[in-house]
Amino acid sequence: MPLPIQDATLLTAINFETGALSGQVVQKRYLSDLRGYFADEAAYAEALTHNDVLLYTVSSVEPAEGDGQMHYGLGILHPGKIGPEYFFTKGHFHTQREAAEVYVGLRGEGFMLLEHERTQESTLVAFGANQIVYVPGYTAHRTINTGTQPLAYLGIYPWNAGHDYGAIADRNFLKILIEHEGQPVLLDRDRWGDDGE
Ligand code: S6P
Ligand code: ZN
Numbered sequence: 001m002p003l004p005i006q007d008a009t010l011l012t013a014i015n016f017e018t019g020a021l022s023g024q025v026v027q028k029r030y031l032s033d034l035r036g037y038f039a040d041e042a043a044y045a046e047a048l049t050h051n052d053v054l055l056y057t058v059s060s061v062e063p064a065e066g067d068g069q070m071h072y073g074l075g076i077l078h079p080g081k082i083g084p085e086y087f088f089t090k091g092h093f094h095t096q097r098e099a100a101e102v103y104v105g106l107r108g109e110g111f112m113l114l115e116h117e118r119t120q121e122s123t124l125v126a127f128g129a130n131q132i133v134y135v136p137g138y139t140a141h142r143t144i145n146t147g148t149q150p151l152a153y154l155g156i157y158p159w160n161a162g163h164d165y166g167a168i169a170d171r172n173f174l175k176i177l178i179e180h181e182g183q184p185v186l187l188d189r190d191r192w193g194d195d196g197e
Contacts, residue, residue: 009063016107016152019057019076027058031082034090036169039176039192040083047082054078055087056143062159069159077110077143077151084178086110091142091173093117095162098137101155105131108151111184115140115173122175124186127153140168144177146184 013022020026031044032052038044047053060073080087091113094101103112109128115121117138127133127143128151135141145151175186 007063009061012061014074014106014152016076016150019059019074021059021061021074024059024061027060028054029056029058029090030054037088037090037172038082038085039178039189040085043083053080055080056089065159070156071159071161072154072156075143075151075153075155077108077145079108079145079148079150081179084180086144086146086177086179086184088113088142088144088177090165091140091168093140093164093167094137094157095164096158096160099158099161100137101135101141101157101161103127103133103135103141103143104154104156105129105133106152106154108145108149109147110143110145110151111177113142113144113173113175113177115175117167120174122173122186124175124177127151140173142168142173146177146179 018026030052031048056075056077058073058075060071062071077089078087105128107129112125112127112133114123125133174189176189176192177184177186
């Protein structure tokens with residue numbers, strides 16, 4: 001016999017169609033919300049004149065606050081590109097820099113781009129259905145969809161991790177993931193435009 005559920009936050013269902021976790025709001029991030037994030041500014045402006053597409057949704061459950069508590073969110077990142085660069089999430093550090101996060105891939109295929117705050121070392125990790133990525137503290141993280149289907153995942157983190165978007169919004173990640181001859185290729189952002197790309 002299953003235990004009776006006494007608190008609505010004990011059990012949550014995933015709705016892949018709406019991006020909602022049961023009873024929770026769905027935050028929507030459109031192309032226009034990521035102004036300045038994509039390397040190919042001309043392609044960004046052009047895409048925006050056609051359609052302010054939905055890039056991703058986030059729906060979070062925050063059952064409780066305080067020592068030992070966890071929060072989690074469902075992210076659904078749609079497939080597509082701006083110029084040669086795959087759709088991605090804004091990316092952030094946690095406000096509490098030491099806070100780690102566990103990402104559990106549910107559907108789709110892509111990568112996580114990690115960047116350590118102090119060493120500025122970049123790591124690209126394959127991430128999709130049935131794959132789990134541990135994001136250490138002090139590490140900016142961005143999800144990237146290189147597939148043809150939505151990339152759906154859960155992110156599970158300490159209740160007080162917080163989101164610090166400022167540093168990434170200001171200077172972005174040092175690397176970009178582009179499609180080159182049909183394959184994902186990681187490139188230094190600085191090198192963007194050197195050879196006509
Ligand atoms: C939260 C976790 C994810 C992201 C989601 C959207 O700590 O890392 O739920 O919020 O992937 O990305 P972003 O960078 O727009 O918050
Ligand atoms: Zn996070």
